Amino acid sequence: MxxxxxxxxxxxxxxxxxxxxxxxxxxxxxxxxxxxxxxxxxxxxxxxxxxxxxxxxxxxxxxxxxxxxxxxxxxxxxxxxxxxxxxxxxxxxxxxxxxxxxxxxxxxxxxxxxxxxxxxxxxxxxxxxxxxxxxxxxYIKQPEFPGGLQKFRNKFTGAIRIPNLDHTNGEFTLRIAFEVNEQGQMENVRLLDKTGYDRFDASIIKGIQYMKYKWQPGSLHGIPIKTTLKVPIHFTFH
Structure with a gap:
């Protein structure tokens, strides 16, 4: 037993x-x-x-x-x-x-x-x-970013500073995860996928942490709750 x-x-x-x-x-x-x-x-x-x-x-x-x-x-x-x-x-x-x-x-x-x-x-x-x-x-209402999720992606890609990477071209999608707390602030930012380029991965985390925009927090029966979001971000290099 x-x-x-x-x-x-x-x-x-x-x-x-x-x-x-x-x-x-x-x-x-x-x-x-x-x-x-x-x-x-x-x-x-x-x-x-x-x-x-x-x-x-x-x-x-x-x-x-x-x-x-x-x-x-x-x-x-x-x-x-x-x-x-x-x-x-x-x-x-x-x-x-x-x-x-x-x-x-x-x-x-x-x-x-x-x-x-x-x-x-x-x-x-x-x-x-x-x-x-x-x-x-x-019964959970998911967090909402002002202007929608695509607006968040646009703000995010504008916030990161991509380092010079040798021999990098093509395209790929990374999934980022973070929590939106009861006050609508982003916390515990992390990558669910790694690129193999530590500097690039670090720049993504830093870019999200730099963003000070507030979300409309998620809620359960109208009560604000901390919610984890997983967002795919697409990158193209030439």
């Missing part, structure tokens, strides 16, 4: 051990995906007869690390005020997670690795009115 463990030892958001910041696109952190995660969460609420929070608008952005042995640890919330606002939801999460047994370690280069998984928890969706096939992602 496989035993699944849960630890309440909080993981610092800045921990230094090697881990993946997100799951590979063809893998899921929970068997059956987000739909199964929320279904199991809902069932545990019922089985344990857990009462809803008094504040129906509480929403906690659960972020945790799934380790190689299928144990999980919550990533420590850095915003104490946000944690206090959603304290009831957070305490319920701590009751429910130890009962959830569907965790899958990430596989990267044929090796199990710790990886970050994220689940927005809007508890009011998960009690009596829980709909079949529910996943929070179905």
């Amino acid at each position: 496989k035993v699944f463990l849960f630890s309440f030892l909080m993981v610092s958001a800045c921990f230094h051990s090697q881990f993946l910041e997100s799951y590979p696109e063809d893998q899921v952190s929970y068997t059956g995906g987000d739909t199964a995660f929320y279904k199991d969460f809902h069932q545990i609420l019922k089985d344990q007869n857990i009462s809803p929070c008094e504040n129906k608008e509480e929403m906690y952005e659960l972020k945790l690390v799934v380790y190689e042995d299928a144990t999980v640890k919550i990533v420590k919330e850095q915003n104490a005020e946000k944690l206090e606002r959603n304290k009831c939801t957070y305490e319920i999460i701590k009751k429910v997670l130890p009962e959830m047994t569907g965790w899958n370690p990430a596989i990267y280069q044929d090796k199990k690795m710790p990886a970050v998984a994220e689940f927005p928890i809007y508890l009011n969706d998960l009690f009596d009115k829980f709909p079949n096939g529910y996943a929070a992602s179905k």
Whole structure:
């Protein structure tokens, strides 16, 4: 019998051990995906007869690390005020997670690795009115850049300073990832693809960090949330 463990030892958001910041696109952190995660969460609420929070608008952005042995640890919330606002939801999460047994370690280069998984928890969706096939992602409004995504691409390509690269021609597409926080600011910029030219890769990251434009943040039921975006950018060299 496989035993699944849960630890309440909080993981610092800045921990230094090697881990993946997100799951590979063809893998899921929970068997059956987000739909199964929320279904199991809902069932545990019922089985344990857990009462809803008094504040129906509480929403906690659960972020945790799934380790190689299928144990999980919550990533420590850095915003104490946000944690206090959603304290009831957070305490319920701590009751429910130890009962959830569907965790899958990430596989990267044929090796199990710790990886970050994220689940927005809007508890009011998960009690009596829980709909079949529910996943929070179905109710999330994505962030919007003023003028649209193409405007962002144009602003981005104008912001980067491309270094001289020998023997470089042709065209390729890179995917960049970043988070848009609750205030509409970009954070945690990273490349999902590498070019093999370190100076070029660094110039892309620096270009995005240089951009000070604000987004309209994503939201769940009208509540601003931190959202991860993955944006393809096309380059042509002659």
